Amino acid sequence: MSAPEHNKPSVGKITVIHGPMFSGKTEELLRRVRRAKIARRKVQLFKPAIDNRYHATQVLPHFLAHAGDESMQVGEAAHVVSHPREIAALLKAETDVAAIEEAQFLDGSLFELVRRFSRQGVDVILSLLDQDYRRLPFPIAGSVSNVGDYLAIAHESLKLAAICVVCGQDAHHSQKLTLSSIDREGKPIYKPASFFTEVVTVGTSQELTQNKLFADKPLDFPESIYEARCRFCHVVADEPQ
Numbered sequence: 001m002s003a004p005e006h007n008k009p010s011v012g013k014i015t016v017i018h019g020p021m022f023s024g025k026t027e028e029l030l031r032r033v034r035r036a037k038i039a040r041r042k043v044q045l046f047k048p049a050i051d052n053r054y055h056a057t058q059v060l061p062h063f064l065a066h067a068g069d070e071s072m073q074v075g076e077a078a079h080v081v082s083h084p085r086e087i088a089a090l091l092k093a094e095t096d097v098a099a100i101e102e103a104q105f106l107d108g109s110l111f112e113l114v115r116r117f118s119r120q121g122v123d124v125i126l127s128l129l130d131q132d133y134r135r136l137p138f139p140i141a142g143s144v145s146n147v148g149d150y151l152a153i154a155h156e157s158l159k160l161a162a163i164c165v166v167c168g169q170d171a172h173h174s175q176k177l178t179l180s181s182i183d184r185e186g187k188p189i190y191k192p193a194s195f196f197t198e199v200v201t202v203g204t205s206q207e208l209t210q211n212k213l214f215a216d217k218p219l220d221f222p223e224s225i226y227e228a229r230c231r232f233c234h235v236v237a238d239e240p241q
């Protein structure tokens with residue numbers, strides 16, 4: 001009997017990890033990347049240039065944003081890309097797994113690239129913000145209409161929940177808050193964003209995180225911040241009924 005084969009050939013499996021902001025999509029993606037490496041598979045990690053929240057070339061989960069200790073080796077080196085064609089150009093012939101972080105921020109041509117990688121036997125793992133702040137499927141520019149198309153072609157999908165910062169229940173939605181005024185003590189007052197404000201998509205840029213609120217320049221408050229909320233605590237101002 002021959003010895004068990006250690007390096008199994010890749011099968012072109014498409015995995016989608018999705019949910020709201022702060023639900024642990026990055027943590028789960030990095031967990032899978034590490035397991036693939038333990039299995040001695042060649043992994044390449046990609047992230048969109050727009051997602052420059054904490055570190056330019058590393059993918060770090062949200063909890064480290066507060067830690068401020070970048071010496072901790074929990075992140076993974078990533079190729080920062082602006083367009084799916086860069087992923088195609090950077091992919092090495094020997095790569096078994098392509099992991100793509102925050103895939104909703106890449107142009108819809110990623111869809112055909114994912115299908116191509118799968119045909120070629122490269123496993124693909126995507127992390128995806130599945131809804132915008134209006135609770136609608138996250139819109140994507142280009143050949144696909146929204147992130148739902150990636151879910152449709154996935155061989156495995158994993159929906160994650162965050163914790164609602166208002167009531168502590170499971171949170172499936174990302175609450176957008178916009179700066180409304182500054183109070184007498186200089187503290188910012190944020191209100192639920194209107195249905196008609198901009199959705200941060202491909203080609204738009206805005207600060208994406210609640211953590212910016214604690215940035216070093218206390219008076220320079222971001223125009224909008226985001227937090228995780230459950231269906232009951234999630235509010236969209238001016239939402240058409």
Ligand code: ADP
Pocket residue numbers: 019020021022023024025026027028060061062063161162163164165227228
């Ligand atoms: P995602 O990629 O889905 O935005 P991350 O993997 O970057 O999420 O971060 C998940 C981590 O963020 C959690 O393990 C937790 O430490 C932290 N976190 C901060 N706010 C929340 C929240 N409201 N609900 C759950 N986790 C949160």
Ligand code: ZN
Pocket residue numbers: 164165166167168169229230231232233234
């Ligand atoms: Zn709630």
